[in-house]
Amino acid sequence: MRDGWIAIAGLGPGSDAMVTPQVRDAMRQATDVIGYIPYVARVAPREGLTLHPSDNRVEIDRAVHALTLAAAGRRVVVVSSGDPGVFAMAAAVFEALESGPPAWRDLRIDVLPGITAMLAASARAGAPLGHDFCAINLSDNLKPWGLIERRVRLAVEADFAIAFYNPRSKARAEGFAAILRLLRGICGDERPMLFARAVSTSDEHLQVVPLSQATPEMADMRTMVIVGSSATRIIERAAGPILYTPRSAA
Known part of the structure; x- marks a missing residue:
């Protein structure tokens, strides 16, 4: 497995001023951003970054996609509004991790907190x-x-x-x-x-x-x-x- 990783990041309640420096740093390093359509829309496009917006109610599909990309060596940020651990994507990623291939458990996965609504x-x-x-x-x-x-x-x-x-x-x-x-x-x-x-x-x-x-x-x-x-x-x-x-x- 190459050096891929996942950061599950909280974008805060809406204002760019409430996005933490830790999340901004992960975004600068990312090759891929995955999330619900309006949350991915908050991420500025740039060269070398692929955005993967998806509809609501497909959290597990998003999580599996993120883990698959990271296992292939990509640097993946999974975005949520607010904090990713509060009714958001962190739990979905870990649900997919628990039921997925054993090799996924060797991935580096960081949860980056955000300001909740x-x-x-x-x-x-x-x-x-x-x-x-x-x-x-x-x-x-x-x-x-x-x-x-x-x-x-x-x-x-x-x-x-x-x-x-x-x-x-x-x-x-x-x-x-x-x-x-x-x-x-x-x-x-x-x-x-x-x-x-x-x-x-x-x-x-x-x-x-x-x-x-x-x-x-x-x-x-x-x-x-x-x-x-x-x-x-x-x-x-x-x-x-x-x-x-x-x-x-x-």
Whole structure:
């Protein structure tokens, strides 16, 4: 096996300023970049670099392609938005590695962290994840809806702040409405919620509302939704509210 390698890289939430120097260095060395179409589109073409964009829901195919190229001696960067280890391509690559040819296990594989949409949204709003929190992907493409509802219910009962990924798509517009009803049934109407859309891009838009005013239409697949815990506070000010969760709990 020649000296091929794979870097599984996070491109951050959208702004080029939030791409880490470590990821930029891997891009400079890469011969191939593999990823979902809009993420590969963020990579500047250059001589000696081959871009391999592919459609959604083919994560394992992308992972196998990357491992095959690396085994042939190519320097491959597999790109995800945010952080590649958070609902993204790192797990897919390791799933393919575990079930693939034994020789693939000798490859150098590095996971290069990125700034997640969850952390970028939290930072823009203040510090709603300042105490214990969890992240839940509301897409039911890879898990049953009943499991999603159970995890949300238990997270609220444990009084975590919750960051929701992939809250609402055209194909499952009713799912987020069901989550809002579930939240209201457990924690009442006044729990603060953050809707942070396209953070760090020119389309960025933030809303902080009580749960009673939250509607499904406030979210889409570019929106990070954060639900505060019972301790989460809002500091009102002329420049806009600050949402934060104190560091201590009673």
